[in-house]
Amino acid sequence: MVNFTTLKRTAKYLIVLIILTHFCTNGYSLQLSDQAEISLLTCSPGTELYSIFGHSAIRVWDPVLGIDYVYNYGVFDFNTPNFYMKFVKGKLLYQIDRTSFNFFVYGYIQEDRSVYQQILILSKKEKEQIFSALETNYLPQNRYYLYDFFYNNCCTKIIDLLESQVKDKNWFLHLDNPANMTFRQNITVYLSSIEWAKFGIDLIMGLPADKKMSVRESMFLPDNLMNNLNSNSSKLAGNIVTLFKGSNIPPKRNMANPNRIMWLISITIILATLIIKSKKTIIFIDKTIFLTTGLFGIFFLILWLGTDHESLKYNLNLLWAIPSNIVFAFRRKLKNNRMNKYYFLGYGIFLLFIIIFWKAIPQEFNKAAIPIILLLSFRSFVLFRQVEKTARHIN
Incomplete structure (x- = not known):
């Protein structure tokens, strides 16, 4: 014999379950007031x-x-x-x-x-x-x-x-x-x-x-x-x-901004390499410069290829911060002097072209990169001459 009381109770439970399921899957369905x-x-x-x-x-x-x-x-x-x-x-x-x-x-x-x-x-x-x-x-x-x-x-x-x-x-x-x-121009405002x-x-x-x-x-x-x-x-x-209404007071500008600091560092290094007579010191400076920019290049490359952030892809700073600089930072360990010579010559010329065609490059570089690029170009030409002299001496 069918127990109608049990059926009614079961039907009520089913209706409540359906309503709860609807709320859980579709969010609240509250009616807002006027x-x-x-x-x-x-x-x-x-x-x-x-x-x-x-x-x-x-x-x-x-x-x-x-x-x-x-x-x-x-x-x-x-x-x-x-x-x-x-x-x-x-x-x-x-x-x-x-x-x-x-x-x-x-x-x-x-x-x-x-x-x-x-x-x-x-x-x-x-x-x-x-x-x-x-x-x-x-x-x-x-x-x-x-x-x-x-x-x-x-x-x-x-x-x-x-x-x-x-x-x-x-x-x-x-x-x-x-x-x-x-x-880039829009976020620069902030x-x-x-x-x-x-x-x-x-x-x-x-x-x-x-x-x-x-x-x-x-x-x-x-x-x-x-x-x-x-x-x-x-x-x-x-x-x-x-x-x-907050005070909205903008932070004070730092006098030691990157443009000034990069120019100061670059000029100091150029003058130091012209004045210092110790070859070991100059070699250390060159290794530091090329190793640092090479590591930055690898970092930019990782951000380009290894992330889903669209804004970090196709980074043209890799034109001057080339990962291969890491290899040539230890150029004296390389036996192929011809490779060294043409690398530093080509790299130095290429960096000058970046400066000359600065405004034509589709990616807007920070102006603080200019002294870094000039430093790299200067040291590349100096190293090209040194490698060339070494090759002549060997011959």
């Missing part, structure tokens, strides 16, 4: 290198439901196994984080960094879709993603989200227009007062950083995203409102 707002939060640059470009996040506020969340795509875990290796190789997973609005803003107040808000112009349905998408992204199985500085970061994630959920596409039509600036960081970034970033950006690509930076949201005739956001 007073709900979704905003873009933009945080001004900080003093640390990782925060120097600012930050962007999404706020979902519904006073009726008591919701005031901030969704932040810029979080990573320092405790990740092999953290630095994964970061260099472009394998480090970033994630979306959800926190309370007050807690989020308090952190930036503590750092004395400005926080701006723009309320997005959305329909009720679009707000609910964006909220649902954010909650879905926040699920443990969805929250991680591979970070890319130019193409997949806290800002580009927001643009992708808005484009997928906003019905009116008129605002997005201008995003493919040219921005008339390269990636690095002007920390020139050693700029020097390092210019050394490791390759040719992709010198690509002319579209408007869409320019919004990899928080300030560009904020300014573009209401710059078009078809606005996607309201006016910029300051929630907290």
Whole structure:
């Protein structure tokens, strides 16, 4: 005999299970009230290198439901196994984080960094879709993603989200227009007062950083995203409102900037090699110069071939920091004097061509590299003459 009470109870359990499964796989399906707002939060640059470009996040506020969340795509875990290796190789997973609005803003107040808000112009349905998408992204199985500085970061994630959920596409039509600036030129604005960081970034970033950006690509930076949201005739956001105004005092410029230091080092070494009579000292100096630049060349090559960071590929700094310099740093151990002679001659001439055609090279080199290249060229010509004299003496 069928027990209908048991069947009813089983049916109820099944219905609850189906609903829970739906929520777990599709995120929350809460209905927002008519007073709900979704905003873009933009945080001004900080003093640390990782925060120097600012930050962007999404706020979902519904006073009726008591919701005031901030969704932040810029979080990573320092405790990740092999953290630095994964970061260099472009394998480090970033994630979306959800926190309370007050807690989020308090952190930036503590750092004395400005926080701006723009309320997005959305329909009720679009707000609910964006909220649902954010909650879905926040699920443990969805929250991680591979970070890319130019193409997949806290800002580009927001643009992708808005484009997928906003019905009116008129605002997005201008995003493919040219921005008339390269990636490298744009980030230089933020690095002007920390020139050693700029020097390092210019050394490791390759040719992709010198690509002319579209408007869409320019919004990899928080300030560009904020300014573009209401710059078009078809606005996607309201006016910029300051929630907290930090002092925003830029760091003082360091007098010992890389350009001055590199010129000082290069001129000192050139004069020293002309004055010093000790052959052992000069040999040590040459070994140090060529070994160092060769090691940098290998480093650039590893970043090019061994990482997924698009901006580190095709690095033309390899034109002057050639890995083969490591071999020729120990030239006296090589028996083939002809190879030594033509290497130093060819390398010295090639370096002069780099200086002559500096502006024509498609990758923008840091000007602090000029004295290094001139030093390498000078020592290459000197070594060419020495090898040539040695060969004549042997003959």
